[in-house]
Amino acid sequence: KTQGKPIRCKAAVCRQAGDPLVIEEVIVAPPRPREVRIRVICTSLCHSDITFWKLQVPPGICPRILGHEAIGIVESVGENVDEVAEGDVVLPTFLPDCGECTDCKSKKSNLCSQFPFQVSPCMLRYQESRFTDLNGEVLHHFLFVSSFSQYTVVDIANITKVDPAIPPNRACLLSCGVSTGVGAAWKKASVEPGSTVAIFGLGAIGLAVAEGARLCGATRIIGVDINPGKFELGKKFGVTDFVNSARCGDKSVSQVIKEMTDGGADYCFECVGMASLVDEAFACCRKGWGKTVVLGVDKPGSMLSLSSFEVLHSGKSLMGSLFGGLKAKTDIPVLLKRYMDKELQLDEFVTHEVKFEEINEAFNLLLEGKSLRCVIWM
Ligand code: CXF
Ligand code: ZN
Numbered sequence: 001k002t003q004g005k006p007i008r009c010k011a012a013v014c015r016q017a018g019d020p021l022v023i024e025e026v027i028v029a030p031p032r033p034r035e036v037r038i039r040v041i042c043t044s045l046c047h048s049d050i051t052f053w054k055l056q057v058p059p060g061i062c063p064r065i066l067g068h069e070a071i072g073i074v075e076s077v078g079e080n081v082d083e084v085a086e087g088d089v090v091l092p093t094f095l096p097d098c099g100e101c102t103d104c105k106s107k108k109s110n111l112c113s114q115f116p117f118q119v120s121p122c123m124l125r126y127q128e129s130r131f132t133d134l135n136g137e138v139l140h141h142f143l144f145v146s147s148f149s150q151y152t153v154v155d156i157a158n159i160t161k162v163d164p165a166i167p168p169n170r171a172c173l174l175s176c177g178v179s180t181g182v183g184a185a186w187k188k189a190s191v192e193p194g195s196t197v198a199i200f201g202l203g204a205i206g207l208a209v210a211e212g213a214r215l216c217g218a219t220r221i222i223g224v225d226i227n228p229g230k231f232e233l234g235k236k237f238g239v240t241d242f243v244n245s246a247r248c249g250d251k252s253v254s255q256v257i258k259e260m261t262d263g264g265a266d267y268c269f270e271c272v273g274m275a276s277l278v279d280e281a282f283a284c285c286r287k288g289w290g291k292t293v294v295l296g297v298d299k300p301g302s303m304l305s306l307s308s309f310e311v312l313h314s315g316k317s318l319m320g321s322l323f324g325g326l327k328a329k330t331d332i333p334v335l336l337k338r339y340m341d342k343e344l345q346l347d348e349f350v351t352h353e354v355k356f357e358e359i360n361e362a363f364n365l366l367l368e369g370k371s372l373r374c375v376i377w378m
Helices: 047-054 168-175 177-188 204-215 230-235 253-260 275-283 308-314 328-340 356-367
Strands: 007-013 022-028 035-044 069-077 089-092 131-133 151-155 159-161 196-200 220-225 241-244 267-270 291-294 317-320 350-355 373-377
Touching: 007 356, 022 151, 022 356, 035 089, 035 168, 047 356, 069 168, 089 168, 159 328, 168 177, 168 328, 168 350, 168 373, 177 204, 177 267, 177 328, 196 204, 196 275, 204 220, 204 230, 204 267, 220 230, 220 253, 230 241, 241 253, 253 275, 267 275, 275 291, 350 356, 356 373
Parallel strands: 196 220, 196 267, 220 241, 267 291, 291 317, 350 373
Antiparallel strands: 007 022, 022 131, 035 069, 035 151, 035 373, 069 089, 089 159
């Protein structure tokens, strides 16, 4: 029995920002009150892992264990945990859902105020790490998940119990990327049947927005990307039209989309993480009722250039969202059921699967734009 004892296992450690991960033996401490130790079954690589892997700041953030899109089995629970038990299949999520605060109790938000979102190097409730290397050096956490380890400790606020019948290499996608995209269309924008949608950036998140919009009954889904090959790919997820933003001539993308849609799209989504594209998306959502949702993660400090006059006169809305506006514990099981009922597509997102030892290959595939989701089997 491992319960209550430290576990020695393998983890892929980011020793230095931007350097290949190093697979090494680590020690994973037992869970403290309101925490759960899970054996990670598989994890998939999300672009945010790459964004933070490259980041040199804050100083002292390395060594750390990245990874936040995963599925696992509960190995043991800390004190005061009755939501899950040993053997349960769970999805960890980076966004806490405490279920107790004003925001978690409201249908209108998924931004917990008891445990506000942060890229913390520690456990949620304690300024501590559960990881050490064999020399006793502390290894930091990432996004409260750190799934690039065969075992990890996650707070109960970041855990959703799921139906074990779903294949793990599909379910893990609902832990971050696909949920974020589908949720943005479904919960944040509330796309209606018959609407026109424009999606800036057809990576996994943009394609998941398309999938969500398709499920909501959107009739026109316009994909915008600089890679023309994304149109064929996008069609699988409901993309009906394509704009190559690198080939718009003297027109701006927003002009092109306004002309295509006779005045603008009902819903626009920015999935690249480029402030100038948020401006473009806002510019081509329809006056009066258009909504623009920001999903992309741009560099800290990048600013929009909207004029207040423009916002006033347009009657449009601009909204941000983390995790697509979804509440993990209530909404992930709904998406999971829709996959089991063959409505929501997940298989199509998985372009690659690798063994844990090949985790750096998963990084290369995503960096080179060759993969949508690469599942890493632990
Ligand atoms: C992101 C969302 C924006 C901040 C960092 C984490 N989510 C997951 O990939
Ligand atoms: Zn992610």
